[in-house]
Amino acid sequence: MIRTPTRYHRPDSAAGVVEILAEHGADAAVLGGGTWLLPMMGRGERAHHHLVDLRGLGAESISRGEGTIELAATATYEDVLADAELCAAQPALAAMAAGVTGGRQLRNQATLVGSACHQTPSSEAPAMFAALHAEFRVVGPAGERWVDTDSFLLGALHTALAPEEFVAAARFPDTPRVGGYVKVKIAAGGWPVATAIATRPEAGGDTELVLGAVQEVPLRIGLGSALAEDGTVRAEEVEATVAAQVTEPWADLQGDAEYRRRIAGPVARRAVERLQGGAA
Amino acid sequence: MAPLNVEQAGPEADESVDLRRDGDVLLKGGGVYVDDVELPGTLHAAILRSPHPHAKIVSIDVAPALERPGVRCALSGAEALDLAAPLPHFFDPSIVGGKTAEFRVLAVDKVRWVGEPVAAVVAGSSADAEAALEAIEVVYEELPAAIEIDEALAEDAPVIFEEWGDNVLIDLPFAEGEADAELEKAPRTLTGEINLHRFQTAPMEPRGYLGHWQGHDRVTLYASTQNPHPLRTTLAGVLGLPETRVRVVAPRLGGGFGHKFNGYAEEPLVCILSKLSGAPVKWVETRADSLLIGAREYRHRFTIGFDDDGQVLAFRDRIWGNVGCLATWGGWSMTYPAGMTFPGPYRVKHYLVESMAVVTNKAPWNGARGYGKESACVALERMMDLIAAELGLDPAEVRRRNFIPAGEFPYWNSAKHLDSGNYEGALDQLLEMADYEEARERQREERADGKLVGVGLAFELTPEGGDFAGSYVRGFDTSTVRISPTGTATVLTGVTSPGTGNETSIAWLVARELGIDSAGVEVIQGDTDACPFGFGNFSSRSLSAGGGAAVLAARELRERIAKAAAVMLEREDPKDLIFAGGRIAGPDGDASIGFAEVCEEVFRRAYATPGIDEGRLEATHTDLPHNFQHIPDELGRMSAYPSFPYSAHLCVVEIDRELGLVDVRRYAYVDDCGTVISPRFVEGQVNGAIAMGLGGALWEQLPYDAAGQPLARHLKSYVTARAGDLPSFEAGRQVTPSPFTTLGTKGAGETGVGGAMASVTNAVNDALAPLGGHIHSLPLNGPNVLAAIAEAES
Numbered sequence A: 001m002i003r004t005p006t007r008y009h010r011p012d013s014a015a016g017v018v019e020i021l022a023e024h025g026a027d028a029a030v031l032g033g034g035t036w037l038l039p040m041m042g043r044g045e046r047a048h049h050h051l052v053d054l055r056g057l058g059a060e061s062i063s064r065g066e067g068t069i070e071l072a073a074t075a076t077y078e079d080v081l082a083d084a085e086l087c088a089a090q091p092a093l094a095a096m097a098a099g100v101t102g103g104r105q106l107r108n109q110a111t112l113v114g115s116a117c118h119q120t121p122s123s124e125a126p127a128m129f130a131a132l133h134a135e136f137r138v139v140g141p142a143g144e145r146w147v148d149t150d151s152f153l154l155g156a157l158h159t160a161l162a163p164e165e166f167v168a169a170a171r172f173p174d175t176p177r178v179g180g181y182v183k184v185k186i187a188a189g190g191w192p193v194a195t196a197i198a199t200r201p202e203a204g205g206d207t208e209l210v211l212g213a214v215q216e217v218p219l220r221i222g223l224g225s226a227l228a229e230d231g232t233v234r235a236e237e238v239e240a241t242v243a244a245q246v247t248e249p250w251a252d253l254q255g256d257a258e259y260r261r262r263i264a265g266p267v268a269r270r271a272v273e274r275l276q277g278g279a280a
Numbered sequence B: 001m002a003p004l005n006v007e008q009a010g011p012e013a014d015e016s017v018d019l020r021r022d023g024d025v026l027l028k029g030g031g032v033y034v035d036d037v038e039l040p041g042t043l044h045a046a047i048l049r050s051p052h053p054h055a056k057i058v059s060i061d062v063a064p065a066l067e068r069p070g071v072r073c074a075l076s077g078a079e080a081l082d083l084a085a086p087l088p089h090f091f092d093p094s095i096v097g098g099k100t101a102e103f104r105v106l107a108v109d110k111v112r113w114v115g116e117p118v119a120a121v122v123a124g125s126s127a128d129a130e131a132a133l134e135a136i137e138v139v140y141e142e143l144p145a146a147i148e149i150d151e152a153l154a155e156d157a158p159v160i161f162e163e164w165g166d167n168v169l170i171d172l173p174f175a176e177g178e179a180d181a182e183l184e185k186a187p188r189t190l191t192g193e194i195n196l197h198r199f200q201t202a203p204m205e206p207r208g209y210l211g212h213w214q215g216h217d218r219v220t221l222y223a224s225t226q227n228p229h230p231l232r233t234t235l236a237g238v239l240g241l242p243e244t245r246v247r248v249v250a251p252r253l254g255g256g257f258g259h260k261f262n263g264y265a266e267e268p269l270v271c272i273l274s275k276l277s278g279a280p281v282k283w284v285e286t287r288a289d290s291l292l293i294g295a296r297e298y299r300h301r302f303t304i305g306f307d308d309d310g311q312v313l314a315f316r317d318r319i320w321g322n323v324g325c326l327a328t329w330g331g332w333s334m335t336y337p338a339g340m341t342f343p344g345p346y347r348v349k350h351y352l353v354e355s356m357a358v359v360t361n362k363a364p365w366n367g368a369r370g371y372g373k374e375s376a377c378v379a380l381e382r383m384m385d386l387i388a389a390e391l392g393l394d395p396a397e398v399r400r401r402n403f404i405p406a407g408e409f410p411y412w413n414s415a416k417h418l419d420s421g422n423y424e425g426a427l428d429q430l431l432e433m434a435d436y437e438e439a440r441e442r443q444r445e446e447r448a449d450g451k452l453v454g455v456g457l458a459f460e461l462t463p464e465g466g467d468f469a470g471s472y473v474r475g476f477d478t479s480t481v482r483i484s485p486t487g488t489a490t491v492l493t494g495v496t497s498p499g500t501g502n503e504t505s506i507a508w509l510v511a512r513e514l515g516i517d518s519a520g521v522e523v524i525q526g527d528t529d530a531c532p533f534g535f536g537n538f539s540s541r542s543l544s545a546g547g548g549a550a551v552l553a554a555r556e557l558r559e560r561i562a563k564a565a566a567v568m569l570e571r572e573d574p575k576d577l578i579f580a581g582g583r584i585a586g587p588d589g590d591a592s593i594g595f596a597e598v599c600e601e602v603f604r605r606a607y608a609t610p611g612i613d614e615g616r617l618e619a620t621h622t623d624l625p626h627n628f629q630h631i632p633d634e635l636g637r638m639s640a641y642p643s644f645p646y647s648a649h650l651c652v653v654e655i656d657r658e659l660g661l662v663d664v665r666r667y668a669y670v671d672d673c674g675t676v677i678s679p680r681f682v683e684g685q686v687n688g689a690i691a692m693g694l695g696g697a698l699w700e701q702l703p704y705d706a707a708g709q710p711l712a713r714h715l716k717s718y719v720t721a722r723a724g725d726l727p728s729f730e731a732g733r734q735v736t737p738s739p740f741t742t743l744g745t746k747g748a749g750e751t752g753v754g755g756a757m758a759s760v761t762n763a764v765n766d767a768l769a770p771l772g773g774h775i776h777s778l779p780l781n782g783p784n785v786l787a788a789i790a791e792a793e794s
Helices: A014-027 A037-042 A077-082 A084-089 A091-098 A103-109 A112-118 A125-131 A235-245 A257-276 B023-027 B063-067 B126-135 B149-153 B179-185 B228-239 B266-277 B332-340 B373-391 B395-402 B423-433 B436-448 B502-514 B542-569 B595-605 B679-698 B753-771 B782-793
Strands: A007-009 A028-031 A050-053 A062-064 A068-072 A135-140 A143-148 A153-155 A166-173 A177-185 A192-201 A208-212 A219-221 B043-049 B055-061 B071-076 B117-123 B137-142 B168-176 B188-196 B208-214 B218-223 B246-249 B281-284 B298-306 B312-322 B351-358 B411-413 B416-418 B452-461 B477-483 B489-493 B521-525 B578-580 B583-585 B592-594 B618-623 B646-655 B662-672 B729-733
Touching (some): A077 A084, A077 A091, A091 A177, A125 A153, A208 A235, A208 A257, A219 A235, B043 B126, B063 B071, B071 B126, B071 B266, B179 B351, B188 B373, B218 B228, B312 B332, B395 B423, B423 B452, B423 B662, B477 B502, B502 B542, B542 B583, B542 B595
Parallel strands (some): A028 A050, B489 B521, B662 B729
Antiparallel strands (some): A135 A166, A208 A219, B055 B137, B168 B351, B208 B281, B578 B583
16 A cells, blocks of 8 residues: 555646656656556555546547647557547557556556656557657756657666656657567566567658567667668668677566567567568 | 265266356456455564575664664564464475475565575565665585485485485385396386476465454454465464464465465564564565475486387386475475376386485475375376387377276276276377377478477376375365254355365355255355364365265255254155255256245254254354375375376377477366366366466476576566466366265366476477477477487487
């Protein structure tokens, strides 16, 4: 159970959120779905005297701008799955959302932006944001700024957020991308030890490959000579290409570093095969 | 120990047993577990646990905790010395020649495992109590720790109990014949090893206690425990109270499995805290606390001697169990069945098994379903497969050639008088049911496609009903049946249920004896004020012993009621009356009388109407399997286990070659637990045991880091099997009744854990065989299997 006396805040404006964060710093925690934060507080692993619930902002979960799609901080996996157009345009995203461990109860509660802000290596959303070329709208006392994924996700449990800042939304180009998504867990109840996202613009272009849960932060794989002229990938070259680039594999109770290093290549290749049709 | 002359009491082929009573209550969340028990004014306890695996407690000051919000009292080990006597052992190692040690309710001078209780705080809420723990100041002087078996047995190992001189708790030999001499002579030998890791049973409901020290020095303890009566007895001693002033109530249990054997410090601790704070005090285990408790970690090194036909001539197995630290819990003793279960279902006359319990600074073991028998099963079944591989024989055939034949029961081997069985029949039934030939054919085809497909067999002999005279782990139990003037029956029994449904079966059995509807039979368990002294549930014996006793009591009452009915029906002979459908009738079928009507008459007219001579409809009986040998016979043989259910298992796996992940594609079994009272409950037990064994073999583990810290603290790091991980099991049944039990039952509940661990280990090794690979250390998870593949390919 939560053992710190905690004050719950539900401001109705971004400025209201910032004010509380600025006053209390690390003693305040931002609450999206709470699916990471609250269990950790219950186990005494984190302690905060202030919780700031973003749901009071009343943001629209998914909105469309000029050539972009914006996910509010409070957008859940279920919100994504409910947007048929989005799922059709980003099938890898849809696959990831549908397969999140924890089933419907978790999908209805947990938020993608929250997962990126928590940034544990074995999460799926961070790598997906990288694959989508997402940016995060960081709001703080000094105002707002947009931070791209690679600059936002800095390390295990470490993002570019200062204690008095929060992420209000994430946005990415509204460019339909065909995709292949593969996730590997040791057992159904565990967390991923490796994810691979292979995507290509539907209208044509180079395939991109991002690995999640293999290293501390999502790993963009430079496909180099494995890319064919038409932007597809020579699947048989993927493993070697990946092997050379996995230099600091993550280790945790789900799997050690050696295991992640070994499986990264095959998992990536399977994502490519899923994208391009083939063995998988 | 001759077979019984008593009419055995199992259901006829056309009888069906009830649905689980209270099933609807459970599904609607209406079950009352210990955490649901609410007493006015209840306070909550939190426990400060050692952060070190091995350290001296230099000083401890709990006073600062008293300043924290909501805190009512705080207690250290030194302060508790005057409040609680040393804790009795669940099964003291010294009873069987092992070393022992004294334990108090809270550590005083030393801590010997991460998690060992050091101090306690009571507050108005558990949040306040937990928060107050950080105010307690403890100064530790860290000592070197021994975490793994090799560290504990090394020359310069830190000695965990100084007075012992070493870290060997006990070394138990099980031998027959001349193993060494026969191994010398054997045409063929091979050596092997199997390393089983630490994991546990992870009951859905962790344990908890609510202690209430009332006026006039009366104590009531609500406990999530499997053994309320022994707990009451030991509690009285620890608290210094007459046992008449102590009451233990075991509410519904959400899983026992041995995890809830009594002997924990928190049992008397909440009572003492209640006395100190003047209110009921509740403590419930967190999942992190619960995951501290260990089991199942063994290392086997064996040598087998056999002939060209695959007949085992002799073997040796050296077993080490990392039992964690010694405690007063019922776990270290699993090293006994781990050795005693050999040679399992096989006819081997020369063997030497040595089972050593090694203490380390891991948290202690408590009982875990299988109780060491699963360990012996994995080793034996690996032996069979290794022989088969060596000789190019089918593994099923090797087993057939070694089974004790069906005609030779009852059968003696070391420390076991096997009751009955048809091992070959069970295996053959399994192979036919599962179409073994077709599975092998399919395997050949898939191997040709480069797939890593494995077929693994296992046969598990599961001794049950263990009786350890000198302890409170006994093989007998007692039930009272009490019938009311309105013809309803209440069964009060000393056995309890871990959630298996045995109360439903007991009610059904009694109703059947009396010819009434089981809705008219109430079963009361777990309250020491109401129930006769009994030993609770363990070793799969509750229905056998407690149900058997209830049947005997019901029969005595039926005789008495029959006498009264005969008087009322004006019949000569009460013995030919038929009890059915709530009525009592003559065999000719004409005159009958209501069962309730007769019961009422007994109370209204006893001693007044000639022939109705007893005004009491209550009977108490004790029952036990008549197959114990506590005193060595003329050949020096003893047997502490009376019943021997068994099961045959087949597991088909496919290994993802690139990821090392094992997919269990098929699982089939044939189970024989003697007479079956409720097929539904028995099947549930076997399925659960298999799921537990597969989960442990493939995914669950309780690792420690080099510094002695336990790493699996929640259910995302201790990953149990989920529905999507396992196939539907194909189930078959064989029935060889026990000649020695009232019901013909042998006990259900544990068989399957070992069979599953063994069959999947054999299947994975079978899958790796074409690569020349093997894996002899569990768990068989992705990383370990991939490493085995990589090693084979290098």
